[in-house]
Amino acid sequence: MTGIEDVAVATGVSTATVSRALRGLAGVSAGTRARVLSAAQELGYVPSSAASGLASGRTMAMGVLLPLIERWYFSAVLEGVDRQLRAAGYDLIVFSLGGTGVNRERVFHRSILRKRIDALLVMCMELTEDEHLALSELESPTIVVGGSVQGVRHVGIDDGAAVRDAVEHLISLGHTRIGHVRGGGAFGLYFEVPRIREESYLATMAAHGLPLWDDWSVFGDFRFGEAKIAVKRMLSTVDERPTALFCSSDEMAFGALMAASELGISVPGELSIVGIDDHEFAGPMGLTTVRQVPEEQGAFAADLLLRELEGALPVLNPPTQPHELIQRASTGPAPR
Amino acid sequence: MTGIEDVAVATGVSTATVSRALRGLAGVSAGTRARVLSAAQELGYVPSSAASGLASGRTMAMGVLLPLIERWYFSAVLEGVDRQLRAAGYDLIVFSLGGTGVNRERVFHRSILRKRIDALLVMCMELTEDEHLALSELESPTIVVGGSVQGVRHVGIDDGAAVRDAVEHLISLGHTRIGHVRGGGAFGLYFEVPRIREESYLATMAAHGLPLWDDWSVFGDFRFGEAKIAVKRMLSTVDERPTALFCSSDEMAFGALMAASELGISVPGELSIVGIDDHEFAGPMGLTTVRQVPEEQGAFAADLLLRELEGALPVLNPPTQPHELIQRASTGPAPR
DNA sequence: TTGAAAGCGCTAACAG
DNA sequence: CTGTTAGCGCTTTCAA
Numbered sequence: 001m002t003g004i005e006d007v008a009v010a011t012g013v014s015t016a017t018v019s020r021a022l023r024g025l026a027g028v029s030a031g032t033r034a035r036v037l038s039a040a041q042e043l044g045y046v047p048s049s050a051a052s053g054l055a056s057g058r059t060m061a062m063g064v065l066l067p068l069i070e071r072w073y074f075s076a077v078l079e080g081v082d083r084q085l086r087a088a089g090y091d092l093i094v095f096s097l098g099g100t101g102v103n104r105e106r107v108f109h110r111s112i113l114r115k116r117i118d119a120l121l122v123m124c125m126e127l128t129e130d131e132h133l134a135l136s137e138l139e140s141p142t143i144v145v146g147g148s149v150q151g152v153r154h155v156g157i158d159d160g161a162a163v164r165d166a167v168e169h170l171i172s173l174g175h176t177r178i179g180h181v182r183g184g185g186a187f188g189l190y191f192e193v194p195r196i197r198e199e200s201y202l203a204t205m206a207a208h209g210l211p212l213w214d215d216w217s218v219f220g221d222f223r224f225g226e227a228k229i230a231v232k233r234m235l236s237t238v239d240e241r242p243t244a245l246f247c248s249s250d251e252m253a254f255g256a257l258m259a260a261s262e263l264g265i266s267v268p269g270e271l272s273i274v275g276i277d278d279h280e281f282a283g284p285m286g287l288t289t290v291r292q293v294p295e296e297q298g299a300f301a302a303d304l305l306l307r308e309l310e311g312a313l314p315v316l317n318p319p320t321q322p323h324e325l326i327q328r329a330s331t332g333p334a335p336r
Numbered sequence: 337m338t339g340i341e342d343v344a345v346a347t348g349v350s351t352a353t354v355s356r357a358l359r360g361l362a363g364v365s366a367g368t369r370a371r372v373l374s375a376a377q378e379l380g381y382v383p384s385s386a387a388s389g390l391a392s393g394r395t396m397a398m399g400v401l402l403p404l405i406e407r408w409y410f411s412a413v414l415e416g417v418d419r420q421l422r423a424a425g426y427d428l429i430v431f432s433l434g435g436t437g438v439n440r441e442r443v444f445h446r447s448i449l450r451k452r453i454d455a456l457l458v459m460c461m462e463l464t465e466d467e468h469l470a471l472s473e474l475e476s477p478t479i480v481v482g483g484s485v486q487g488v489r490h491v492g493i494d495d496g497a498a499v500r501d502a503v504e505h506l507i508s509l510g511h512t513r514i515g516h517v518r519g520g521g522a523f524g525l526y527f528e529v530p531r532i533r534e535e536s537y538l539a540t541m542a543a544h545g546l547p548l549w550d551d552w553s554v555f556g557d558f559r560f561g562e563a564k565i566a567v568k569r570m571l572s573t574v575d576e577r578p579t580a581l582f583c584s585s586d587e588m589a590f591g592a593l594m595a596a597s598e599l600g601i602s603v604p605g606e607l608s609i610v611g612i613d614d615h616e617f618a619g620p621m622g623l624t625t626v627r628q629v630p631e632e633q634g635a636f637a638a639d640l641l642l643r644e645l646e647g648a649l650p651v652l653n654p655p656t657q658p659h660e661l662i663q664r665a666s667t668g669p670a671p672r
Numbered sequence: 673t674t675g676a677a678a679g680c681g682c683t684a685a686c687a688g
Numbered sequence: 689c690t691g692t693t694a695g696c697g698c699t700t701t702c703a704a
Contacts, residue, residue: 051697053386114385387681
């Protein structure tokens, strides 16, 4: 492996000068810098991150802690984070819990605290006090994306308002019998989003004096398949059907759409369906939904952290990210 | 930050002994080990990965290079890789090209070669000669997952055979007019899968002496939306419709399903549709498809690399991963 | 503008 | 079984 020493020898300067030149620091003459650069290029020199990390205390890497990788929202946020990191020359280290909470402590202590990262982005989780403490000792800037949590700064949409917009859209179409397809906190950890969305659905219904039937609330676990089964069962067994369904995610709304189609229930004629997300499939499926753009949320949060690493003052109250009702073919006036 | 020295002082031993005890090396008395462990625990000591990486030459991290994160196959493989790494105490570093090839060289040189990783898993790409060379100098074990490439060891299904199984399934149902919804190499880089699948479709049709119409081959870019539009246009403008469609991915097959539904073409009565993947939605949508399990592929490849890092001999010809035709409701006998 | 030298925090021989 | 001693390859004062 060619090291900084080789470049120094080749250029006839000290390693200190090579280091300065390569990092673009001031105080290197243009000539020297050029010679260093070309020598480095020629020799194929790439600095060792371990060595520079150890010496400088900066790893040039950012960590993302998430419950699971392969879920639309999570991987989309990751994509946005990665975009910014790539532009800034940072590496992305992914700490996934793999869908369960059991490894959480190990992941946290064995991986996150190893000083491998300069900053941490936490997705959709509430940190425990221990974790908070450990992080603050690390002095790495931290931020939470998705599923706001009290007392921690957070980037994301106003979930409560987004749900309200969805439900009130149904109400404005004359619906009064509105069911809910709920998401799950099946991760065995604090996962805020499903709770917030359910609460806002209930609050909105109450605010409009609309009836809540237990039968109309089914559990779809944020999944197409689960939601389809649950909605199909509900629609085919309930005494009186709802005329509309608010789904806590688009993937569950697709399941509801499918359930209705298999039961021969016309959408939106007999049943209106609204989701949240604006998933890639929502447009082609004609699903009315509330759009959020996770990629932008991830990019925004990553940028915030990146700027702090460059010395900017922490943004304590990041602006709420936008959401927007997108009307498509799956919602219409209440029957009769 | 508490360092190894603090633990040593607290225990009354040398840092070398602490290091040995903590890593579970032989040659430490049970009593000493216990005292070291409890002191480390008490002090909340976590080794610095930069320091141990520099000293030992092992980073305890694995890199994954991929074209894009947010795509079913890629994030599913990532999930499988992560599962194994987590179990082995390794960290996962993600190098994404973000959907384009433009940053490829920078990603490669500035990130991958920084000695931040002990091994590299490359997803669905052919490496250039330069890249190969650079990697071999690094001496990190490397493997490719998905989209086999000549001369490089590779973990994945036999794409040719999988396509053949899908197309021959249609043929066995009496179909002779079989169209193709193609995926894209829209990544601006060597991306093998779409090409392999197309070639196998063509070869299978030829082997059975079946006609190929240009009109029946449409480009869906591996996306629901694109595929839906392309298929809908094709079905509504072509002189003679195909009676079956082979789609190079499930997501495109969903688009085809949607297109048929919007045109009032019954599936499988008038049109049979088969995909490849067994995407999470395929079951609930009743899509006949060829199943592959990317998560297992990723886990398998990661394991291979992990074992080599522990000194095992390289597996030069990893076994082909299984695929399986799953018959569901979207395929049936050819009309008439 | 440049160089010398002292670490960064750990691991790995080599002794004892 | 344990300690001593060198580094790993950079960055960063401090002098020149």
